[in-house]
Amino acid sequence: MWQLFQFPLCPFSRKVRLVLGEKGVAHELQRENPWERRDEFVDLNPAGETPVMVEPDRGVTLIGSQPICEYFDETVDKAQMIQGNAVARAEIRRLTEWFDQKLFAEVVAPLLNERMLKRVLHSQSPDTNVLRHAMRVANGHMDYFDYLLDHRRWLAGNSLSLADFTAAAHLSVIDYLGGLDWRGHQQTKDWYSVMKSRPCFRPLLGERMDGIVPPKHYDKVDF
Amino acid sequence: MWQLFQFPLCPFSRKVRLVLGEKGVAHELQRENPWERRDEFVDLNPAGETPVMVEPDRGVTLIGSQPICEYFDETVDKAQMIQGNAVARAEIRRLTEWFDQKLFAEVVAPLLNERMLKRVLHSQSPDTNVLRHAMRVANGHMDYFDYLLDHRRWLAGNSLSLADFTAAAHLSVIDYLGGLDWRGHQQTKDWYSVMKSRPCFRPLLGERMDGIVPPKHYDKVDF
Known part of the structure; x- marks a missing residue:
């Protein structure tokens, strides 16, 4: 299952969570305080920022709210987010x-x-x-x-x-x-x-x- | 023809110009110094920033380097910029x-x-x-x-x-x-x-x- 690294007041993680919710993408929340600069997290994202999404079974890592939202809009048809001409x-x-x-x-x-x-x-x-x-x-x-x-x-x-x-x-x-x-x-x-x-x-x-x-x-x- | 509002050292306008060049999109350069906050330019883009692209014949305005690059990648097949899975x-x-x-x-x-x-x-x-x-x-x-x-x-x-x-x-x-x-x-x-x-x-x-x-x-x- 997708894991979303985030903290409750991260606006970019909230944006991703709203999109995942609308599209019905199952995911688990992983609490991450980016200001602690945890080594394993910085290895995932050299910018050291939330949100990051990981799908361990498929070895996929997605970084940053806009690339993540574009990814799910391209791969999940439900609730199109960037639509029209x-x-x-x-x-x-x-x-x-x-x-x-x-x-x-x-x-x-x-x-x-x-x-x-x-x-x-x-x-x-x-x-x-x-x-x-x-x-x-x-x-x-x-x-x-x-x-x-x-x-x-x-x-x-x-x-x-x-x-x-x-x-x-x-x-x-x-x-x-x-x-x-x-x-x-x-x-x-x-x-x-x-x-x-x-x-x-x-x-x-x-x-x-x-x-x-x-x-x-x-x-x-x-x- | 497309008009591109820009100044020579604007990195975001340079990004757009490189993409337009690779794709072969004809355009005219319009010099714009965003720090002068010209009224007509702020009317075009309330953020007051370059680049902005206008196609007067079709009444189309595109604002910001990433939206502009995504637009031309969606509408011009040559030299795909955001490719792959x-x-x-x-x-x-x-x-x-x-x-x-x-x-x-x-x-x-x-x-x-x-x-x-x-x-x-x-x-x-x-x-x-x-x-x-x-x-x-x-x-x-x-x-x-x-x-x-x-x-x-x-x-x-x-x-x-x-x-x-x-x-x-x-x-x-x-x-x-x-x-x-x-x-x-x-x-x-x-x-x-x-x-x-x-x-x-x-x-x-x-x-x-x-x-x-x-x-x-x-x-x-x-x-």
Whole structure:
């Protein structure tokens, strides 16, 4: 069976888990804290980052959320994630990259650093200036979500796609870490409520990261 | 005809140009300095980054090097870039992402900032500590290139692929900015010499960025 190396607040692992759930790919979770730089894990992935997927019986290793999602979209027909003609597929990949790179670097990474890594590695408190700045930037990203959803049924067009699952994965981590103010973002809120109610999302929302408590609304579909 | 918005030292635009050259896709270059944040360009791409491709007659806009390369690999059969079975394709995408994200963030971006943006935007000199650090990190990346080429014919496996063109695009920018010390990296040097001798590479090597002179060996196939 496939093994997925991940930790509960890794947005890229969440993206992969949502896709595996939609496609019905059986897998086991392997807890991996990449900041510990475990030798066996760095041997698997020289970048030392989650997610990594391994199929021991077939000797296959897949590394990185986008290569993993493209792999399962090519090999499992159910719940196509990057669909439509080549132009539609380019738009899905553009937005997926926007969330994985821009939203991650500007919001998710600083929040994870302040609220998780500083605590785990140095027993330090978060820098409230960094938190406030990340929340302001998150608000700007949610304006862009609102804009897209004003013009489209789903984030990348008429179909539910990898762009929606990727965005939801990152938003769920930001929300867990208290970085979202939902007021004034009704379109995004409605869309996220639909995403949260999908069966693939439920297991994620039930998990907790050791010592970090999410806000009360975090796992509620109506929030 | 396709228009490609780019500037000479943009590694992501170079990656796209190499792929277009290999595939024989006719296109016009449009010079774009993303740091000027021209309104019409930000309207095209809200991220404000190159490369962007536009086909005015068909009303098509493609944004970002990976979505663009995937698009042309799906629509133009010649010179397949992401080829082989799904596992081989995952490995090509993993390394492409490594170069586009890790190599770019750790080496290309700081060099572009110190040697190009500081000069263009603030008429400042580069910080030699940052340059030295980027060169050390570049050396570590070249060790990884050597390792891969010790075990494989091309970077991602038995076939020339998008991973090779992506790596060559980033290396060419680092080399232009004087960030590479080729001593002790014979495998990478031999591979890069082969990449440089491909017809798609020649136009890139002949171009210059206003006011920045590359080292003498930069455009030579034997260096």
